[in-house]
Amino acid sequence: MSARSPRGSLSGVSTEIAEDFSDSLKDLQGNNKFEIGNLTLIAKENTEHAQAISKVLEDHIRTTAPPRKLPALYVLDSIVKNVGTPYTVYLGRNLYQTFMDAYTLVDGNTRRNMEGMLKTWKEPVPGILDNTPVFPPDIVRPIENALIKFRTVMVQNNRGVQAQQPTYRNTPTPPQHNGRYAAPPSQGQGQPYYGQVRSFSEQGESPDRWADQSHQPSAYQQRTFSPAPQYQQPLGFPAQNQQPVNDLETIKRDVAAVAAQRQAQFAANPYDAKTRQELDALLQLQRLLDTQVLDAGALQQVQNQISALAVAPPPPQPTPQPAPAQHQWQPPPSIPQLPPQFSAPPVAYSQPPSAPPQQPSAHFLDPAALSGLQALLANGQKPSTPQMRAAAPALQNASHSQLSNVQTQTSTQPTINGADLIASLTKNGLLPPLPTSNTTPLPTTTTAPPPTQQQSTADILASLTKSNLFGPAPTPPGVPTPANTARPRVPMTAASLKTFRPELLHALYTSQPNQCSTCGRRFPASEVGRAAKARHLDWHFRTNQRMADSSIARGAHRHWFGNELEWIKLVEFDPSTTSAEDAAAAEARHGASGAGGGAGGKGGKKEMRAEERYVRAPPGVTRNVCSIDFEEMKSTYSEELQDWVFTNAVVMGGKIVHASCAEEMLKGSQKGAMASALQGGLGGQQRQRSATPDSALGKRKAEGALAGAGASRARME
Amino acid sequence: MALPGLSLPGLGLQSSHIASGSNVPNAAAQQTARQEDLAPRTEWRFEVNFQQQYTIRILSGNAELFGVELASNQPYNFSGIKGAIFTWQGCRLEISGEAESEYLGQETDYAVEWLNVHGMLETARDDAQSTPNGDGGPRVLVVGPDYVGKSSLIRSLTAWAVQSGWTPTIVNGDPREGLLAPPGSMSAVTVGSWLSVEDGYGISPISGPTVSPVKAPLVYHCPYTSPTEKPEIYKSLLTRTALSVTNKLEENALAKHSGLIIDTPGALNDPRSNYATVAHIVSEFSISLILTLGSERLSNDLIRRFSGTTAGADAIPVLRITKPAGAAEKDAQFMKQLQNQQIRQYFFGSSKDPLNPHSHTIAFADLNIWRANSRSLTQAMNSSATMDDSDDDYAPTSSMGSSQDFERVTPSQEMLGRLVAIKFCAGSETDEVAIRDSAVMGFAYVSEVDEGKKRVRFLSPHPQRWGDRAMVWGGWPEAVVDLVG
């Protein structure tokens, strides 16, 4: 249990070393070979504290601002290549998460650098006779697969956006995400990092050598801190992005672009409830924009909110920086940074103001600003008062001493969580006191997601709706059913055969403009269509991933056909767009008799035994450690679901755990202790609203397609 | 368990076959990719034999093959196909590889008719959905001589229906060509997911992942080349299929509203029987629309019979649909290769979805094997008995010494290379009707009959044995000597 808390497991010495290492890491601002070499040396000389150092490094990569992620990753790269074990073991454990979390938050050039680095991890360390790769394939491959999917989703969504914009249709090189097709920045050499690693290891550990060969800072600046146009183009923003935008089409594009990003993030990290929630809200917002007429003020407001959500480099830093080249970098206007993910230490919630801070922050301090501020403070160096004011316009009128206090109180902590920051802001009179938990009204609906420190798009949408900018959001329809609207009626007569009816084509083509580029299948432009397409792409990805796994393909065999009863009871559905839950519901609807055929007789409504529960394995995740008994879980292939699943599993607090463990925990006498231990390790969000484990289990329902309640369709075995 | 030392006839040829490169298309031809611009409502027709590889990519615009839209910029590879890429809006294609013929077709009025048929079916489906307790969606019978585009029409109608969100049920009544099953089958499938450009209906359920979603058929055994061999058995299989399909549609509202489409062999175009089998299908499946292709006489006869004044209240529309100008006759050799490919893929899968068959050796005593007697079986037996007898006229069944339709037999060399249907009914079953009507669990290939040691070696798609089940074989499909080649 303590091993799962951020700092608990480190011994005293380890803590010291780790803190040293951490401090040096925080000083690392760019691709400085000397500093990277130094950090590598520290790591090499302290292999007995490898676990603590690895943890600090991972935390740093996760929490540091996007432009600093790549240098930090280079530290990781240098350590695993030049020191090797045990760092490869410790860093390998969370490499997928470490890499993907960073990848989703950095710009296109940085992504390419990361891809180059990833490639070298499959190869043996240069200059060493041993032929084993830097990281074993089973660590690298899931990342590669996730990247393939990430790109697919990006390109797909970009196409979807373009499909609605005829002006882009005939452009030979349409704007792409990630800057993939954007003109490379004017740097002379795209020299990959591993080139230096090679020479470093050949030369022994001479840091001077690193310094000799280091990139010119300006080259790094140009490459990583790419100027605004490069980042805007990937987002699909047109060139006029420099001006304030309130043109509807632009806003729609921006919303689509941000939605696409969230989709990709969601794809890379499907258990991140916040991303999912934001994605849902964005899709809703898209539909609202399609169906409602908004005035300029409202549009501007939407634009501001969307800009706040766009993933981008950190907020402006107008003051001169220690690094000489730093001032060359000009951040894109009006796109503040998405803050790094953080998990709040449980201790934050034992303090008196334990209520979720969403109400005050929504009204007083813009949530994006809060996040920006947080990221600024998390950067390690103390931001100036103007910086803090720029990051949070609500602090425009705050005095220098107020800000200075906040900054001092928070920047001493290794990671800054929203609650601490809010507490500090409150303490210094910059925020009104928070209501206590007794007076905080509970969310009205039980299905509402747990409150988060950062206000989600759903909240934004809700507040927009509340302020009468939009009408109430229409209820999204459930499983898509054939639309019988506006289809021409064609009588069954010979006379109707000869007339060409383009309306019939409209239903097949035009009304479903979003085409899958893999199989050609089309989807409507509606929210439901987009969601279906996202699921469909995910299906392609998972399928390809499984098919690439030769061990699965090699053993495949054809099933027996089903008998008459099985076939009659079988409910056909498209596994690429229909969730297991929908299918179960459909079966419950249609196969109400419950007679069932073969193995699929169990009804959807019946409470399933723990062993029958499963969770679809997120892409690339083949193993998982149960947070309750810390035993390893391995994914298996479910023929029924045509997918990889963890059996005997449920999702609890965003983590996959044994269903039996969860059940045991709920029944057990030490219910309270176990539950709080679990929740402490899982992050405090659940705790805030309800400490009962039931709410965590209840989440399973909301997990929808991911946590299958059992698509107990008749099995053709 | 996977094929240890299996001496499948021809199996040893596999590697040398591939190494010889006889299947590898001319490299030069493959490299010369050419472009074709297609005007709206034209099509690119091509005939590719089983040794050729032909690749088509859409560079711009939209196009479909048998109603299934191609994705932009994806290369689609074809082999052993006669088809046409049709475009409603115009498109630019990139073509590479070899074909026996390829040309631009501009006479495409058929496509407008087919789309209108789709519109008719959509109207009927919409109506069915708005009358929940009604008769359900359209139930369509497609008849016509061989090679007039019946299957292409049905595949297009299916693809369009699925793209519109329906789950139509397709029944294949032509035992020469399987649908999600090897030849010798009569199968039905409710299509709940998209069709594939290259593989049509795709693949029946397997134990691993598949490129496109699997589709689960219900399969009956029809070991005859034509309904005319055993018209009464054929009709009883249709009755049985109709029973299952009707039940299924009653179970599932969406399937019911989506309706069904029945594909038939050209042999149903049989005026001498007064279209007895057509009438049987119309009544068993409560057909609500008949589409005829390729024969004016057939159309007139059926209009008179089912749509005219004599039909009275039971009259159903009979529409004559234009056959596609590109519909090409498939010669005996092409059909033979197609059938062999279907059998091969049943066990080994395709290059995209490869499968592992399994070998099972079973003692005579543990087998319950029935033989479906028929004219084609007799002919096969006679021709193998007297190899130099080139006279392939009709031969009486007396040499088989039986007039029974189904006969319990001891395994013999005659079974070698044959497909044997594993039925769901028990091996102890004695009722001929049960043997006839029982659905098929799978097919096994007879790879060796050891009459000395009294055991049979089977190639089976599944690692599990099938237990005590009746097995049936007959004159169709023909023995496959080289299952892998």
Ligand SMILES: [Zn+2]
């Ligand atoms: Zn697709």
Ligand SMILES: [Zn+2]
């Ligand atoms: Zn467990």
